[in-house]
Amino acid sequence: MVGKMDPGIGMTSLRTRQRLILRLREAGIRSPEVLAALRDLPRHLFVDEALASRAYEDSALPIGHGQTISQPYTVAFMTQSLLERARPDTVLEVGTGSGFQTAVLASLVRRVYSVERVRELLERAQRRLGVLQQRNVRFLHADGARGWLEYAPYDGILVTAAPRGVPRMLAEQLAPDGVMVLPIGDAARQMLVRVTRVGDGFEQEMLEAASFVPMLTGIS
């Protein structure tokens, strides 16, 4: 079923995928299940055919509408940071984009809820996950800064576009002990931050410097 859409990158793909995993390991990704998810998912199906031969490089690539598919290292690091303490059952993702991060999450947790503000990107991502037969994902075309109240609270929230500060509505949709990983900042300076809901409040840890597209308001 995947073969039909495979643009024929053929024999090189296994070796280039293994090289990518080695690179991620060297860069500090330790979680065996995160590494396995990235090794097994066909990232070339999440980019335009013209870019398919570059799909296993550790770089961000354009996906249209001025957006990018995140760098594999970033996807791996965010996923590892989200899953480190306890395995979440439900995860809300804000910024579906290509759907690659969505697919990684869907292979690791029971259910993923993914919100994207650009309809065309959302529909394309939905088709890709259909091809991969990942059925544990629900999609919503909306402004993700407001979260997705219908299925809240979530054990995990992962945000792939950078707001200026932690959106309150997202933090409020975290379950007790729930964890949110998100980039915060402006174009010049961003940090990946992990917010954990503890008792009546939130704990915040700075993880590492980051570079994401800005979180925008409204839909298109």
Ligand code: SAH
């Ligand atoms: N994880 C994605 C990253 C895509 S880039 C991938 O690897 O493909 C970030 C995405 O966030 C873009 O698709 C952008 O349209 C989306 N986005 C930005 N602001 C948003 C908002 N307020 N609500 C939902 N999605 C948003």
